Amino acid sequence: MSQLDKKPRLRVATTSLAGCFGCHMSFLDIDEHLFELARLVEFDRSPLTDIKECGPCDIGLIEGGVCNAENVHVLRAFRANCKTLVAVGACAINGGLPAQRNHLELEACLREVYEHREGMDAPGVPNDPELPLLLDKVHPIHEIVRVDYFIPGCPPSGETIWKFLSDLIAGRTPRLSHELLRFD
Amino acid sequence: MNEDLSRLETASERESLRRVVIDPVSRVEGHGKVTLLLDEDDSVREARLHIVEFRGFEVFIQGRPYWEVPVMVQRLCGICPVSHHLAASKALDHVVGGVPLTASAEKLRRLMHYGQILQSHALHFFHLSSPDLLFGFESDVGRRNIVGVAEAHPEIARQGVLLRKFGQEVIRATAGKRIHGTGAVPGGMNRHLSVADHQLLKAEIAQVVEWSRAAVELVKRLHRADPLLYDEFACFDSGFMSIVRDDGAMDLYHGHLRFRDAEGRIIRDRVAEADYRSVICEQVKPWSYMKFPYLRELGPDAGWYKVGPLARVQNCDFIPTIFAEAERREFLAHGEGRPVQATLAYHWARMIEMLHAAEVIRELLDDPDLLAGERMSEGARGREGVGIIEAPRGTLIHHYQVDDDDLVSMCNLIVSTTHNNQAMNTAIRAVANRYLSGRKLTEGLLNHIEVAIRAFDPCLSCATHALGQMPLVLELESADGATLDRLVRD
Numbered sequence: 001m002s003q004l005d006k007k008p009r010l011r012v013a014t015t016s017l018a019g020c021f022g023c024h025m026s027f028l029d030i031d032e033h034l035f036e037l038a039r040l041v042e043f044d045r046s047p048l049t050d051i052k053e054c055g056p057c058d059i060g061l062i063e064g065g066v067c068n069a070e071n072v073h074v075l076r077a078f079r080a081n082c083k084t085l086v087a088v089g090a091c092a093i094n095g096g097l098p099a100q101r102n103h104l105e106l107e108a109c110l111r112e113v114y115e116h117r118e119g120m121d122a123p124g125v126p127n128d129p130e131l132p133l134l135l136d137k138v139h140p141i142h143e144i145v146r147v148d149y150f151i152p153g154c155p156p157s158g159e160t161i162w163k164f165l166s167d168l169i170a171g172r173t174p175r176l177s178h179e180l181l182r183f184d
Numbered sequence: 185m186n187e188d189l190s191r192l193e194t195a196s197e198r199e200s201l202r203r204v205v206i207d208p209v210s211r212v213e214g215h216g217k218v219t220l221l222l223d224e225d226d227s228v229r230e231a232r233l234h235i236v237e238f239r240g241f242e243v244f245i246q247g248r249p250y251w252e253v254p255v256m257v258q259r260l261c262g263i264c265p266v267s268h269h270l271a272a273s274k275a276l277d278h279v280v281g282g283v284p285l286t287a288s289a290e291k292l293r294r295l296m297h298y299g300q301i302l303q304s305h306a307l308h309f310f311h312l313s314s315p316d317l318l319f320g321f322e323s324d325v326g327r328r329n330i331v332g333v334a335e336a337h338p339e340i341a342r343q344g345v346l347l348r349k350f351g352q353e354v355i356r357a358t359a360g361k362r363i364h365g366t367g368a369v370p371g372g373m374n375r376h377l378s379v380a381d382h383q384l385l386k387a388e389i390a391q392v393v394e395w396s397r398a399a400v401e402l403v404k405r406l407h408r409a410d411p412l413l414y415d416e417f418a419c420f421d422s423g424f425m426s427i428v429r430d431d432g433a434m435d436l437y438h439g440h441l442r443f444r445d446a447e448g449r450i451i452r453d454r455v456a457e458a459d460y461r462s463v464i465c466e467q468v469k470p471w472s473y474m475k476f477p478y479l480r481e482l483g484p485d486a487g488w489y490k491v492g493p494l495a496r497v498q499n500c501d502f503i504p505t506i507f508a509e510a511e512r513r514e515f516l517a518h519g520e521g522r523p524v525q526a527t528l529a530y531h532w533a534r535m536i537e538m539l540h541a542a543e544v545i546r547e548l549l550d551d552p553d554l555l556a557g558e559r560m561s562e563g564a565r566g567r568e569g570v571g572i573i574e575a576p577r578g579t580l581i582h583h584y585q586v587d588d589d590d591l592v593s594m595c596n597l598i599v600s601t602t603h604n605n606q607a608m609n610t611a612i613r614a615v616a617n618r619y620l621s622g623r624k625l626t627e628g629l630l631n632h633i634e635v636a637i638r639a640f641d642p643c644l645s646c647a648t649h650a651l652g653q654m655p656l657v658l659e660l661e662s663a664d665g666a667t668l669d670r671l672v673r674d
């Protein structure tokens with residue numbers, strides 16, 4: 001940490017709820033900008049650090065929708081701690097592909113995967129209390145907490161994420177041009 | 185040694201024990217947690233890695249048109265989407281009668297796949313694991329991440345970031361997007377490599393091979409600096425599984441299944457993709473959504489195995505590229521006649537594979553078939569297909585049945601990380617036994633457990649494709665206090 005950096009660095013936390021980690025990978029697709037970013041911000045809780053609880057932060061980036069009680073807990077902790085909360089990617093914004101399970105009856109699916117498959121030994125649906133309680137639907141994060149920004153895409157490109165963050169960090173209103181807004 | 189560890193799976197009198205939890209396991213992909221149960225002497229009596237997330241891909245893919253599948257399944261995992269994309273395409277090649285592929289299609293897919301191996305291995309080593317190895321397992325938690333590495337070892341971090349970037353660019357050039365692209369389709373590929381992308385990649389590949397060689401050197405240096413730690417940390421015996429080419433060569437895109445026992449003897453070989461179920465069984469345990477596979481003929485206690493780089497480098501007879509093969513020989517020599525079973529040797533093997541991937545890409549880029557030639561093949565329509573590929577983390581199996589209406593009627597996936605489930609659980613038990621038992625648990629000591637898990641490069645995102653259970657009652661309220669979702673189960 002250089003003594004020359006007078007301005008206190010912004011604190012950024014990130015988490016993956018019911019997502020595939022693709023949005024985090026796209027965040028790493030900012031490539032060399034990562035080093036630039038590291039000079040401007042410091043990381044709080046994130047899958048990339050070993051900080052396990054979210055502390056007071058300036059920016060929180062959320063990947064994935066909400067599918068279980070653990071997700072609800074983490075999301076609320078992020079909202080309580082982050083001044084600006086950002087929904088990154090299709091799953092956080094509308095549930096994404098995991099929400100395909102919303103039209104299925106869970107019990108039957110569970111039995112199918114854990115009991116009725118060929119080649120299964122000791123069949124039975126896992127039910128240990130260590131496994132977090134599931135919701136019967138996958139929810140977009142804005143249904144549970146207030147969200148300040150939404151970045152679409154599955155995932156949004158590294159370029160898009162970089163433009164958004166560099167605007168936000170510089171104190172500008174983030175603006176994404178047409179090419180940076182993608183929905184695939 | 186292993187029997188002693190298996191007693192740590194389930195403690196007796198669990199209610200009287202103290203629970204310590206590592207949640208979430210960090211610097212891995214996906215969602216997992218570790219629980220430890222300790223007695224009053226602080227001895228660890230139980231250690232479990234739980235996969236706690238639930239998704240349901242296998243079930244909701246059923247009923248979808250087969251041509252959607254290679255694109256859909258990528259959303260299982262944003263770190264190795266290409267592996268799912270290609271395993272599904274390989275399985276569905278059989279359904280459209282597209283086997284064998286045209287030369288262009290197979291080479292383009294191989295290019296995409298080895299790009300994926302390169303980027304994923306770089307990501308795992310540099311971005312996720314290197315902080316433990318460069319700073320020490322108990323180093324300052326605030327620095328133990330890629331930013332800390334960039335400050336202390338800027339050149340290592342830079343090469344890591346650029347290696348991953350190159351792999352991602354190979355994927356973009358073949359699939360259209362770095363993450364969740366669309367290059368492969370059942371029966372072939374939907375694009376050639378463009379001339380512009382070809383030039384771009386050609387211009388950088390020599391440097392990428394050199395950096396990959398440097399990465400292998402770096403791991404060897406770490407081993408030499410602390411041989412005791414690297415050879416003994418979380419070390420335990422197991423068999424190995426991977427696919428190998430017909431002549432025994434390492435091939436990460438296509439081959440037959442081979443199993444070795446803990447002594448390195450081949451116990452099953454030449455198992456065709458379509459016969460995977462005749463050799464692999466899966467056990468369900470109530471405390472994890474991830475199943476526990478094993479080799480059927482040896483049973484659940486003796487038949488589990490390791491997959492991934494450590495298994496592959498030792499399971500093949502040779503690596504068909506020059507630098508990586510020389511490194512493989514040096515690696516085997518380290519075992520002095522026995523297979524290398526050390527958990528931290530995964531990193532060494534992984535960097536050898538990264539070098540191999542760079543060399544394969546270099547060779548492929550000289551092949552004109554990437555730029556022109558027939559991309560699609562067609563043949564008699566089938567109703568079933570199995571596709572097996574060596575994903576960065578290990579053997580990945582996709583199996584589909586498709587009805588005459590083109591809809592998928594059955595989908596079964598066994599993902600790489602699932603194969604390593606028992607091995608990872610054994611690794612954390614070995615660490616708990618050796619380093620944690622009887623001591624005051626600090627953050628740094630607990631990180632030892634995570635170091636062992638990280639070595640396997642688990643992708644817990646992939647591992648959560650199956651559905652889970654809801655054992656309690658929950659009400660979910662929206663931001664304004666209204667009830668959104670309510671769930672009751674006994």
Ligand code: SF4
Pocket residue numbers: 018019020021022023063064088089090091092096097153154155259262
């Ligand atoms: S939006 Fe797409 S890339 Fe992001 S977590 Fe969801 S599936 Fe993965």
